[in-house]
Amino acid sequence: xxxxxxxxxxxxxxxxxxxxxRPTVGFxxxxxxxxxxxxxxxxxxxxxxxQPAYNSGDNATSAELARSVIEAFESxxxxxxxxxxxxxxxxxxxxxxxxxxxxxxxxxxxAERTFELMSFLTDVCGMTTVEAGxxxxxxxxxxxxxxxxxxxxEQPRQLLQGVRGLRLKEMADAxxxxxxxxxxxxxxxxxxxxxxxxxxxxxxxxxxxxxLGGDLGCLLNIAGRLKxxxxxxxxxxxxxxxxxxxxxxxxxxxxxx
Amino acid sequence: xxxxxxxxxxxxxxxxxxxxxxxxxLARAKDGFVLxxxxxxxxxxxxxxxxxxxxxxxxxxxxxxxxxxERYEEAVIRQGGHVHWAENAEEACRIVVxxxxxxxxxxxxxxxxxxxxxxxxxxxxxxxGMEVVETDLGEYIIQLxxxxxxxxxAPAVHKTRGQISDLFHKHHxxxxxxxxxxxxxxxxNEARQVLRQKYLDAxxxxxxxxxLIAETGSNIIVTNEGNGDLTxxxxxxxxxxxxxxxxxxTLEDATTLLRLLPRSATGQQITSYTTLSTGPRRPGDPxxxxxxxxxxxxxxxxxMLRDEFREMLRCIRCGACMNHCPxxxxxxxxxxxxxxxxxxxxxxxxxxxxxREAKDLPNACTLNGRxxxxxxxxxxxxxxxxxxRHRQFQHQLGTRRARWALRLWAWLAQRPGLYRRVTTLQxxxxxxxxxxxxxxxxxxxxxxxxxxxRVLPAPEGETFMRxxxxxxxxx
Ligand code: SF4
Numbered sequence: 001x002x003x004x005x006x007x008x009x010x011x012x013x014x015x016x017x018x019x020x021x022r023p024t025v026g027f028x029x030x031x032x033x034x035x036x037x038x039x040x041x042x043x044x045x046x047x048x049x050x051q052p053a054y055n056s057g058d059n060a061t062s063a064e065l066a067r068s069v070i071e072a073f074e075s076x077x078x079x080x081x082x083x084x085x086x087x088x089x090x091x092x093x094x095x096x097x098x099x100x101x102x103x104x105x106x107x108x109x110x111a112e113r114t115f116e117l118m119s120f121l122t123d124v125c126g127m128t129t130v131e132a133g134x135x136x137x138x139x140x141x142x143x144x145x146x147x148x149x150x151x152x153x154e155q156p157r158q159l160l161q162g163v164r165g166l167r168l169k170e171m172a173d174a175x176x177x178x179x180x181x182x183x184x185x186x187x188x189x190x191x192x193x194x195x196x197x198x199x200x201x202x203x204x205x206x207x208x209x210x211x212l213g214g215d216l217g218c219l220l221n222i223a224g225r226l227k228x229x230x231x232x233x234x235x236x237x238x239x240x241x242x243x244x245x246x247x248x249x250x251x252x253x254x255x256x257x
Numbered sequence: 258x259x260x261x262x263x264x265x266x267x268x269x270x271x272x273x274x275x276x277x278x279x280x281x282x283l284a285r286a287k288d289g290f291v292l293x294x295x296x297x298x299x300x301x302x303x304x305x306x307x308x309x310x311x312x313x314x315x316x317x318x319x320x321x322x323x324x325x326x327e328r329y330e331e332a333v334i335r336q337g338g339h340v341h342w343a344e345n346a347e348e349a350c351r352i353v354v355x356x357x358x359x360x361x362x363x364x365x366x367x368x369x370x371x372x373x374x375x376x377x378x379x380x381x382x383x384x385x386g387m388e389v390v391e392t393d394l395g396e397y398i399i400q401l402x403x404x405x406x407x408x409x410x411a412p413a414v415h416k417t418r419g420q421i422s423d424l425f426h427k428h429h430x431x432x433x434x435x436x437x438x439x440x441x442x443x444x445x446n447e448a449r450q451v452l453r454q455k456y457l458d459a460x461x462x463x464x465x466x467x468x469l470i471a472e473t474g475s476n477i478i479v480t481n482e483g484n485g486d487l488t489x490x491x492x493x494x495x496x497x498x499x500x501x502x503x504x505x506x507t508l509e510d511a512t513t514l515l516r517l518l519p520r521s522a523t524g525q526q527i528t529s530y531t532t533l534s535t536g537p538r539r540p541g542d543p544x545x546x547x548x549x550x551x552x553x554x555x556x557x558x559x560x561m562l563r564d565e566f567r568e569m570l571r572c573i574r575c576g577a578c579m580n581h582c583p584x585x586x587x588x589x590x591x592x593x594x595x596x597x598x599x600x601x602x603x604x605x606x607x608x609x610x611x612x613r614e615a616k617d618l619p620n621a622c623t624l625n626g627r628x629x630x631x632x633x634x635x636x637x638x639x640x641x642x643x644x645x646r647h648r649q650f651q652h653q654l655g656t657r658r659a660r661w662a663l664r665l666w667a668w669l670a671q672r673p674g675l676y677r678r679v680t681t682l683q684x685x686x687x688x689x690x691x692x693x694x695x696x697x698x699x700x701x702x703x704x705x706x707x708x709x710x711r712v713l714p715a716p717e718g719e720t721f722m723r724x725x726x727x728x729x730x731x732x
Pocket of ligand 1: 635
């Protein structure tokens, strides 16, 4: 665990899916960041990073949303999101202001200090292990934006190694897209359905009892498929496990009792 | 131009998903391509450096494309060949047909040419009364099946051995070959036997080009069957059809690119045949055509030079992007509805045929980025697809419902107070509907989610922002 004399002021970008679906992931992120010696705040005016607009070709709307995010987050040392996809979107902000140098400079300043949670913990805070335990075999799905845009691959695995009792069993094609793709999953549901069915099969083939990932969009998709075919495999954000917050049922699982 | 059915992407994709034969053919092909490429590149430590050089060569050539095309033309003429410029598909076909007519051709053999597919040269020649025979085995198979290619380097990758056996049985009877063959070597031998005579009968041979060399006026094709050599040396006339972006300054540049092309495509270090042809037969040459023509095809390429889509012109047609594309892997090449499938096709088709014809292609992608990762010339395919979406948005080509949904959501997202109230309510409702099961099996207005064979996990019940505030955590 690393602590520095002046604690890093970190703004948590909750992401709209964590806000709506899985607050536990937000609290897990806060806990982990605090363990890494950061002072965490949650800017009140945050809503969405604008990625759905950007990926739909509506650059003007995404620029509008980007401005709000920049204003809300630029005063912190770092911005951290429990999602490679949303952190990746903030890294794209400078592209939205090609004709506005002032905003582009602000966008760049924010982009440079924005990170995905697990890579922030290891690469910036130097965290090497965690205080948590989970006596299970898990497998890990690499989400695309985190993996390819931000280079998140070893970081979550490294941290998971520190979880007592946890065994990691890699699935086939861990790096292949699960078919979520934001609005893609509802624009082309049949294609998306085939992709996530393949992913669910790969998960099941490992014999793991839990599948983890770093992006709630993908995890909702994977859970949606696993639960539709009656699979007992639990689906969680890796932060829940790393923070030792696994009391809740997995995504799409019933409440106990 | 080859007839496009890209506007039918949705229906054809759904049909393809139901096709179990296609599913197994695609799975087999994908695993082979992906694994072999990986092995080839693991044995090439200088891969990244080679990629950088390839990008630099291509970018430089595209920057001075007019210059290198002129040098190339001069060199071809110096070697005794002819160069023709075709602005579009129709012109390209007209030029090819005219050359064949003047040669008095009745029979034409063809090596695999994606540009030939693009402009629809087979149809044009057949309409002019000539017999056209594809000599690449994959192309030959799909020609018999009367289908467009489903992959740019393995055109018949969607066909199973059983289907090929049926096709040969049906079409080879007229050559007196009536035995039904099932083993791969037998099928290949029979195709060879049929094609051998076609090579000898052909008056004109048409090939594509992997590279055109400005300094020497040569063209290079790479094949694994040697069919290119027989196509361009046996007939009296050799016609090369090539896109204008195929030119590179020197032979050395071509060899750099050749180190990447087969490795990215099939995982081979080098293809079985790398064939250079430079002009017609010279006095004393033992073989070669009497006349050598090159048809340089623009067909929308020079327009791409003007903006960000210039990057697409670096494409060396290796097919790695489609081999690694999960959407291509699910629906196969025919769903894309034209000659170029997968990620590169999803960029090229709308640019060539128009955003309206190929409306779905830029959108039928999760932007997962695997294609750009494996592209040997680092084409940022997802960014280009996003740019096409932006163009579509500006031309209001999306559905009205999607536009309104986006607008409403964006409006809400810019009003944090209202956003919190609305999301709080949404989350509570979903939670109630999910009940103790923790999941929803249906939700009005969200039917598409469920059509993907999924349930919807229910939310925890309170938004993070509310819970956070309740705990009074912010200072
Ligand atoms: S876009 Fe890249 S990966 Fe795809 S065919 Fe062209 S060169 Fe190959």
